[in-house]
Amino acid sequence: MTTTAEEPGVATKSGKFVYLFGDGRSDGHHDLRNLLGGKGAGLAEMSSLGIPVPPGFTITTEVCNAYYGLGRSYPPQLEAQVRDGFAHVERIVGARFGDPENPLLISVRSGARVSMPGMMDTILNLGLNDATAEGLARRSGSDRFAYDSYRRFVQMYGDVVLGIARDEETDTDPFEQLLAAKKRERGVEDDTGLDGAALRELVGEFKQLIADRGKEFPDDPWDQLWGAVGAVFDSWENPRAVVYRDQYGYPSTWGTAVNVQAMVFGNLGEDCATGVLFTRHPSTGDASLFGEFLVNAQGEDVVAGTRTPQPILAVDRAPGAPPSLEEAMPQVYEELALACDRLERHFRDMQDIEFTVQQGKLWILQTRNGKRAGRAMLRIAVDLVDEGHLSEREAVGRLDPEQLDELLHPVFEEGSERDVIARGLAASPGAAVGKVVFRPIDVVELRKRGEDAILVRDETSPEDIEGMVDARGILTARGGMTSHAAVVARGMGKCCITGCAALQIDYAGRQFSVRREDGSTITVNEGDTISLDGTTGEVMLGGLPLADGEFPPEFDRVMEWVDAARRMKVRANADTPEDAERARSFGAEGIGLCRTEHMFFGADRILAVRQMILAEDAPARRDALAKILPMQREDFVGILRAMAPYPVTIRLLDPPLHEFLPHEQEEIEELAESLRATPAQIQRRVEGLREQNPMLGHRGVRLGVTSPEIYETQVRAIIEAACQLGEEGLEVAPEIMIPLVGMPEELRLLRERTTAVAEQVMTECGARVGYTIGTMIELPRACIVADQIAVHADFFSFGTNDLTQTAFGLSRDDAGRFLPSYIEQHLIERDPFVVLDREGVGGLIQIGIERGKATRRDLKIGICGEHGGNPASIEFCEQNGFDYVSCSPYRVPIARLAAAQATLREGLRPA
Ligand code: ADP
Numbered sequence: 026m027t028t029t030a031e032e033p034g035v036a037t038k039s040g041k042f043v044y045l046f047g048d049g050r051s052d053g054h055h056d057l058r059n060l061l062g063g064k065g066a067g068l069a070e071m072s073s074l075g076i077p078v079p080p081g082f083t084i085t086t087e088v089c090n091a092y093y094g095l096g097r098s099y100p101p102q103l104e105a106q107v108r109d110g111f112a113h114v115e116r117i118v119g120a121r122f123g124d125p126e127n128p129l130l131i132s133v134r135s136g137a138r139v140s141m142p143g144m145m146d147t148i149l150n151l152g153l154n155d156a157t158a159e160g161l162a163r164r165s166g167s168d169r170f171a172y173d174s175y176r177r178f179v180q181m182y183g184d185v186v187l188g189i190a191r192d193e194e195t196d197t198d199p200f201e202q203l204l205a206a207k208k209r210e211r212g213v214e215d216d217t218g219l220d221g222a223a224l225r226e227l228v229g230e231f232k233q234l235i236a237d238r239g240k241e242f243p244d245d246p247w248d249q250l251w252g253a254v255g256a257v258f259d260s261w262e263n264p265r266a267v268v269y270r271d272q273y274g275y276p277s278t279w280g281t282a283v284n285v286q287a288m289v290f291g292n293l294g295e296d297c298a299t300g301v302l303f304t305r306h307p308s309t310g311d312a313s314l315f316g317e318f319l320v321n322a323q324g325e326d327v328v329a330g331t332r333t334p335q336p337i338l339a340v341d342r343a344p345g346a347p348p349s350l351e352e353a354m355p356q357v358y359e360e361l362a363l364a365c366d367r368l369e370r371h372f373r374d375m376q377d378i379e380f381t382v383q384q385g386k387l388w389i390l391q392t393r394n395g396k397r398a399g400r401a402m403l404r405i406a407v408d409l410v411d412e413g414h415l416s417e418r419e420a421v422g423r424l425d426p427e428q429l430d431e432l433l434h435p436v437f438e439e440g441s442e443r444d445v446i447a448r449g450l451a452a453s454p455g456a457a458v459g460k461v462v463f464r465p466i467d468v469v470e471l472r473k474r475g476e477d478a479i480l481v482r483d484e485t486s487p488e489d490i491e492g493m494v495d496a497r498g499i500l501t502a503r504g505g506m507t508s509h510a511a512v513v514a515r516g517m518g519k520c521c522i523t524g525c526a527a528l529q530i531d532y533a534g535r536q537f538s539v540r541r542e543d544g545s546t547i548t549v550n551e552g553d554t555i556s557l558d559g560t561t562g563e564v565m566l567g568g569l570p571l572a573d574g575e576f577p578p579e580f581d582r583v584m585e586w587v588d589a590a591r592r593m594k595v596r597a598n599a600d601t602p603e604d605a606e607r608a609r610s611f612g613a614e615g616i617g618l619c620r621t622e623h624m625f626f627g628a629d630r631i632l633a634v635r636q637m638i639l640a641e642d643a644p645a646r647r648d649a650l651a652k653i654l655p656m657q658r659e660d661f662v663g664i665l666r667a668m669a670p671y672p673v674t675i676r677l678l679d680p681p682l683h684e685f686l687p688h689e690q691e692e693i694e695e696l697a698e699s700l701r702a703t704p705a706q707i708q709r710r711v712e713g714l715r716e717q718n719p720m721l722g723h724r725g726v727r728l729g730v731t732s733p734e735i736y737e738t739q740v741r742a743i744i745e746a747a748c749q750l751g752e753e754g755l756e757v758a759p760e761i762m763i764p765l766v767g768m769p770e771e772l773r774l775l776r777e778r779t780t781a782v783a784e785q786v787m788t789e790c791g792a793r794v795g796y797t798i799g800t801m802i803e804l805p806r807a808c809i810v811a812d813q814i815a816v817h818a819d820f821f822s823f824g825t826n827d828l829t830q831t832a833f834g835l836s837r838d839d840a841g842r843f844l845p846s847y848i849e850q851h852l853i854e855r856d857p858f859v860v861l862d863r864e865g866v867g868g869l870i871q872i873g874i875e876r877g878k879a880t881r882r883d884l885k886i887g888i889c890g891e892h893g894g895n896p897a898s899i900e901f902c903e904q905n906g907f908d909y910v911s912c913s914p915y916r917v918p919i920a921r922l923a924a925a926q927a928t929l930r931e932g933l934r935p936a
């Protein structure tokens with residue numbers, strides 16, 4: 026598989042480690058995202074477009090890989106190129122790095138090829154020390170500004186580079202504690218209320234804190250620089266980045282770039298500001314600017330949620346709230362709106378933009394395709410097509426299949442009673458019910474016990490990521506629509522409410538209280554159940570009933586484009602008529618896997634099934650099967666009817682028989698009574714059927730070989746059902762699938778028996794139905810001898826769950842003990858049960874198809890493992906000429922889109 030770092034030799038192949046940008050020019054451009062990271066590529070592109078971007082340079086992702094390849098040190102040629110980069114910036118800005126008279130300050134910014142919000146750390150105002158801070162104060166004429174910048178720098182450096190940890194008990198940042206203490210001491214509410222003298226004291230206290238923790242704050246700007254660059258590279262492998270990457274399946278080999286950029290200052294007075302915005306609404310997709318800003322602030326203040334930001338548009342301002350950007354700085358607003366329009370037209374997608382205003386001058390610091398909720402994704406796609414920015418095919422290519430998933434996420438049942446205790450911002454749509462917890466680690470714990478959690482915090486930060494992934498919903502007291510919690514939750518399609526100011530959280534007491542709108546106060550304890558409505562921003566006591574979500578109005582139109590672009594068929598795995606109907610409403614074109622064993626577990630039939638299994642001889646077994654036959658026939662009637670005229674692949678019984686037997690004493694006694702046997706007799710039979718390795722045991726076709734009556738009954742039920750429906754005039758297409766075939770002779774025998782029963786039933790019914798017989802390919806041997814198996818098969822359906830188990834020689838049930846550690850140590854990048862292992866399992870599949878088709882050119886090929894709903898695996902199926910993929914009903918829309926995208930990528934036209 027892949028290793029963490031590429032060979033340093035590979036990384037140095039181009040020899041160019043540093044790409045300059047600024048002053049209307051750049052070395053790089055947007056297509057170099059993999060090398061420059063998303064942020065660096067965006068800065069380069071904007072600079073070329075003439076958008077005002079502070080000058081700087083990007084250190085490439087190749088250097089990150091080289092850094093790891095060299096045991097966390099830099100390739101020797103890097104330093105000279107970085108020095109040249111500084112010369113470029115100094116020339117444009119007219120200041121010098123480390124010059125006490127006129128110091129250049131820079132930011133050091135991480136940036137991977139995809140946006141990973143908050144995963145990597147950014148350091149602002151680098152280059153400050155006691156001497157340069159004095160110089161900055163003199164030149165700017167503002168002590169407050171110089172020492173505000175300095176204290177921010179020391180704080181970020183301490184946090185990110187020197188690793189000054191949070192205070193565990195109170196769960197607070199020690200720098201923030203000192204800052205809060207200073208505000209109390211000076212009797213001010215806001216950071217902006219602290220004067221230069223207070224901030225200068227704070228710098229001293231911050232440095233003392235660093236020294237007390239046994240760390241050293243470097244005074245030399247160059248030491249600061251290299252420390253920061255190393256910290257960015259190191260952050261690529263920090264636990265929260267790794268968790269995020271795993272969540273999205275990004276490989277560690279991508280690496281991060283580092284951007285070094287001249288600072289512009291949003292904290293230089295009242296005509297300065299910093300903000301973030303989306304060019305369209307990220308939750309609804311509405312075509313108007315949506316964002317927030319803060320006056321006299323810097324960098325992450327908006328995202329951190331420490332002060333409540335103001336909206337960009339006047340219409341978004343609440344009555345009595347401070348002015349919007351449109352009102353407060355109309356000229357800047359005009360310029361910003363123009364830049365947004367240009368960037369959206371250029372990238373032909375909704376943009377997420379970060380900006381800073383220094384003394385009335387606008388600077389754009391970042392642009393990227395904005396994350397959006399699933400609903401907004403469809404709305405924006407439709408609008409971009411209607412506005413003529415994108416063709417339908419291009420729009421299809423840009424959708425994220427996984428995001429369709431959230432459209433079906435639950436909503437609250439209409440008309441249910443709502444005990445609303447508080448309201449916040451509707452940051453990410455959806456409905457969530459769960460137990461209140463305050464620490465991310467507790468979310469993970471609850472989840473392990475199979476319980477749902479709502480993570481409640483003042484605000485979230487990147488280290489909370491693991492808990493956020495596992496939480497049903499997220500509720501924060503602070504932060505706006507672009508806070509960390511909001512952005513991350515939208516990206517994950519998770520319900521989230523932010524800025525719920527009525528919340529008073531007591532972390533130590535593990536409770537929160539809210540002042541209700543009627544003035545009373547209510548306390549909610551950890552473990553209490555609450556409900557969040559991420560679409561309205563309402564927080565409710567208790568668990569409201571949930572219902573299925575509905576597709577937004579744009580869904581059908583977009584899916585028409587999708588289906589027009591798609592070659593493969595998409596089927597669903599469904600075992601009941603209800604599932605079949607649901608799958609059909611999601612666009613399934615058949616059933617790829619109908620598991621008959623699920624029918625055996627029904628309360629009304631398990632007894633007959635057990636009787637059948639425990640029968641001492643063939644007549645007794647037939648007796649029991651006679652009871653099962655009509656029930657099975659009804660099952661198949663229902664499913665075939667729901668799917669007609671589409672094909673339904675029915676797999677004959679697969680699991681080892683002991684799975685159907687009781688193991689609890691009480692159940693054994695019940696069974697004994699109804700079978701007129703003693704519990705001891707039953708116990709003996711249960712023992713007798715126990716297997717050492719049931720996964721490789723007496724199951725699949727082996728059952729068919731040893732107990733022919735079972736399969737015969739099932740085939741009879743299928744054909745009788747088909748005849749019955751045929752009489753009603755319905756066109757049905759059952760496909761009978763024999764599981765776990767490894768030897769051609771097995772299938773030859775079973776085909777013979779199946780055909781005999783089918784013919785007999787048709788004669789009895791005086792009707793003919795079209796049916797086919799095929800096999801599930803799930804053993805390596807079956808792939809190798811596929812040419813011989815195909816002699817007896819009309820179709821192959823790759824059962825990739827078992828094929829993955831048997832190819833790797835590992836059982837899925839036990840994989841949990843070591844697979845996570847394999848992934849952590851990068852022995853393997855992805856869980857092969859989630860994403861098809863193309864090299865090994867995929868290689869077997871390719872052999873199977875090639876040999877099978879050599880015997881039988883019209884052999885129908887499908888996939889019915891879990892992988893059938895996974896976009897990366899679907900792409901593999903497209904590339905290998907599958908006829909269809911099959912997945913769970915809820916994933917059918919995802920599979921349709923993923924299949925269409927795979928067709929488009931392959932440059933194929935649908936047949
Ligand atoms: P993230 O990836 O977390 O968004 P960024 O590198 O974009 O991190 O930095 C966060 C914020 O810091 C930016 O949105 C911007 O407000 C501020 N920032 C970064 N670089 C500069 C700079 N050169 N001048 C002014 N502000 C900056």
Ligand code: MG
Nearest residue numbers: 143145146147
């Ligand atoms: Mg950040």
Ligand code: MG
Nearest residue numbers: 064379390391
């Ligand atoms: Mg940013």
